[in-house]
Amino acid sequence: DAMVIQNPRYQVTQFGKPVTLSCSQTLNHNVMYWYQQKSSQAPKLLFHYYDKDFNNEADTPDNFQSRRPNTSFCFLDIRSPGLGDAAMYLCATSRDGEVTDTQYFGPGTRLTVL
Amino acid sequence: GNSVTQMEGPVTLSEEAFLTINCTYTATGYPSLFWYVQYPGEGLQLLLKATKADDKGSNKGFEATYRKETTSFHLEKGSVQVSDSAVYFCALSHGSGNTGKLIFGQGTTLQVKP
Numbered sequence: 001d002a003m004v005i006q007n008p009r010y011q012v013t014q015f016g017k018p019v020t021l022s023c024s025q026t027l028n029h030n031v032m033y034w035y036q037q038k039s040s041q042a043p044k045l046l047f048h049y050y051d052k053d054f055n056n057e058a059d060t061p062d063n064f065q066s067r068r069p070n071t072s073f074c075f076l077d078i079r080s081p082g083l084g085d086a087a088m089y090l091c092a093t094s095r096d097g098e099v100t101d102t103q104y105f106g107p108g109t110r111l112t113v114l
Numbered sequence: 115g116n117s118v119t120q121m122e123g124p125v126t127l128s129e130e131a132f133l134t135i136n137c138t139y140t141a142t143g144y145p146s147l148f149w150y151v152q153y154p155g156e157g158l159q160l161l162l163k164a165t166k167a168d169d170k171g172s173n174k175g176f177e178a179t180y181r182k183e184t185t186s187f188h189l190e191k192g193s194v195q196v197s198d199s200a201v202y203f204c205a206l207s208h209g210s211g212n213t214g215k216l217i218f219g220q221g222t223t224l225q226v227k228p
Binding site for chain 2: 048050068102
């Protein structure tokens, strides 16, 4: 089945230690998104790629970076995680990023910062 | 700006009860509207969507109608099951061309008791 895969499902890091979260897709979609979801809150868009074009949200901290080396993979890098960055990180894809397109979500990576 | 407001939860129902979760939105232009469901420990799954006024989305017994005059997209189900227990997110997608972005409501937790 075509899907969005996130690894690892659970990640523990130390305060200030860089961490990378991974997302891959077999849907061959053009757009990949990263969301941050804190406990009992709605997902919040951090940034997205349309193909190789990177689009950052205005209020996304500089501490968060992303890479998309090819169509299938996208990475979220947190350069110096703080306690406030503990959250579920969700990757999603859509075919063309149009307003009517459905976004397909992976299972998420739960990040703990010690 | 664009926003989505959902009724606060948790909503607790007995099995086979009727469900309504209210959702209203504020948006410029012509957004698409979505309901996503999140089961414990999982990512978001699309439940249904509607892309223009008066459209009705439906899936697995759930329905919602895009009401432009009342800016609403209420979720309904005639007879809930224990397996419907989850968090439900209403969302809108706005933008132009390939810049569609999801804005989520705060989520409503549904608990269905046998």
